[in-house]
Amino acid sequence: MxxxxxxxxxxxxxxxxxxxxxxxxxxxxxxxxxxxxxxxxxxxxxxxxxxxxxxxxxxxxxxxxxxxxxxxxxxxxxxxxxxxxxxxxxxxxxxxxxxxxxxxxxxxxxxxxxxxxxxxxxxPDTTLGPAFLTAHGAVREGRIGTVLSAAATLMSTGPERWHPSPEPFYAQGAGPLGDVGPYYLAALDELLGPLQVHAATAHTRKVRTIRSGPAAGKHFTAQAPTHIAAFLTAADGVPVNLSASFDAAATRTPRIELQGTLGALVLPDPNFHAGDVLFAEYGTFTWNPLTSTGRAPQTTxxxxxxxxxxxxxxxxxxxxxTGARAARIAAVSDAILRAAARPHHALRTPPHQPGTAESPATITKEPTR
Incomplete structure (x- = not known):
């Protein structure tokens, strides 16, 4: 020691x-x-x-x-x-x-x-902050019952809006998944258990423009995907929808939302240590903040x-x-990127022709864009 x-x-x-x-x-x-x-x-x-x-x-x-x-x-x-x-x-x-x-x-x-x-x-260490500890306690104590599903949504305009040198945030291995995604994946890992990846798609808006600092107005090229959508499962098969984007104009979507048999829980931005955790009892549609069970604010x-x-x-x-948790997150991130890069089956519905019977949906195989 x-x-x-x-x-x-x-x-x-x-x-x-x-x-x-x-x-x-x-x-x-x-x-x-x-x-x-x-x-x-x-x-x-x-x-x-x-x-x-x-x-x-x-x-x-x-x-x-x-x-x-x-x-x-x-x-x-x-x-x-x-x-x-x-x-x-x-x-x-x-x-x-x-x-x-x-x-x-x-x-x-x-x-x-x-x-x-x-x-x-x-x-990330944001799982040590009062917001996450409050949410974790609510799940552990059965406040929302059995967890049925989860959604995690990172929607950002990208760091070029505030960072004077944002290029590293768009390097290979970075982007929204590599840069901010670990905060979301760590929270899900600790709330729901280890994650598995089933499907993903990705898109890259390559040309970016620095918006602040001495290089404002300069263009650069993103090397990492800038918008990713993935379908995961956690322990006991709980389905998780994950979206991570640096291409959003604005959003009102909850950062992390858990749905359970007795209620629902909304967590604040997992990129930070504090914030309100909201709870709605099943069928009430009324959101109320939970009393914090975390650390004192001055220690966050x-x-x-x-x-x-x-x-x-x-x-x-x-x-x-732990490093072991970080290694699990690295494995999940890599699996998402590999799933997004693989060809997949897309469901396409041909346009309806007036005066004819509707054509059935057809399945075509095409690469992810």
């Missing part, structure tokens, strides 16, 4: 690192001690704001300097950096999502960490999973946001 405070080193000093640093600073359990970034100037600036030294990424991964490595770099770098941290014998490693771009790489990281007796955790924020991992490190227990 590790002494308190747990020494934390951050690799990757971009926008999300600021949120992590704020959350970690509020906890006496951890102490941010060093940072690094591929851009030395960015690391120096981040270190200056938080009163810690900046160094090279490889130098952070030293168990004599840190007890817990937090990797907040672009997705395609996660696999290599987590492997380096495991090889360096850093006692615990936290990775932003996704843990890896392929299920095989994610499974390798889980196996390597287990063999080395290193704690491996991964985002990105980085809660790091604090939870540090707790496990100091107490010799298990963490909540």
């Amino acid at each position: 590790t002494a308190i405070p747990v020494r934390v080193g951050i690799i990757g000093c971009g926008m999300v690192a600021e949120e992590y640093a704020t959350t970690l600073a509020a906890s006496p359990l951890v102490r941010l001690t060093t940072c690094a970034d591929a851009d030395p100037a960015r690391a120096t600036a981040f270190g200056g704001r938080h009163g810690i030294p900046a160094t090279e990424p490889g130098s952070v991964l030293d168990p004599d300097l840190i007890d817990l490595a937090v990797i907040l770099t672009p997705p395609h770098t996660h696999h290599a950096l987590v492997l380096q941290a495991i090889a360096a014998r850093v006692p615990a490693v936290w990775s932003e999502k996704p843990l890896a771009l392929t299920p095989g790489d994610a499974a390798q990281l889980v196996s390597e960490a287990d063999s080395a007796r290193i704690l491996l955790g991964a985002a 924020g990105r980085g809660m999973g790091v604090i939870d991992l540090a707790t496990a490190l100091t107490q010799g227990t298990s963490s909540a946001c």
Whole structure:
């Protein structure tokens, strides 16, 4: 077990690192001690704001300097950096999502960490927030009875509206499924059990335009699908409809909705830790917020999973946001993309000709667009 405070080193000093640093600073359990970034100037600036030294990424991964490595770099770098941290014998490693771009790489990281007796955790940690804990408690206590179905809907205009450098959000392995999808899949995984993929389709609106920052007006090309629809099943065969899009103009669709034999539950955006959880008793059509059973608001924020991992490190227990869960999410995401890329059978109804009997529907086989 590790002494308190747990020494934390951050690799990757971009926008999300600021949120992590704020959350970690509020906890006496951890102490941010060093940072690094591929851009030395960015690391120096981040270190200056938080009163810690900046160094090279490889130098952070030293168990004599840190007890817990937090990797907040672009997705395609996660696999290599987590492997380096495991090889360096850093006692615990936290990775932003996704843990890896392929299920095989994610499974390798889980196996390597287990063999080395290193704690491996991964985002998202929003399932530790008060909103999710309230919803999870309601399902566990049978508030909505037996769960009959679920729907998860991510409808966004895309990060180019607010992020000054959105291109990485559209790289291979990213897009709405890879970037924000893990928040939804993690919530469904913990609410309903492991997910299986049955069918999916995808579409890409390739040309995107940056809307903010110094590059506003610049066009770039999306490499990942920008709209995905999938049909999944969870434990006990519960059907789940998942939509993930960066092509929406606006939406009023609930983020996650569960239908049960006794009622229905609506969760807030799983990309965040807080928000109202709404419950409607069967047949009433009246939605009421449930009383929160989660953590106090001042403890919420990105980085809660790091604090939870540090707790496990100091107490010799298990963490909540495990690498194994992240590997399951990677496998589901990969299966959705593979299902969307396969040819499928489409039901087409020929146009009705006035004055003739209606033509029967025909089934044609065509590739997904």
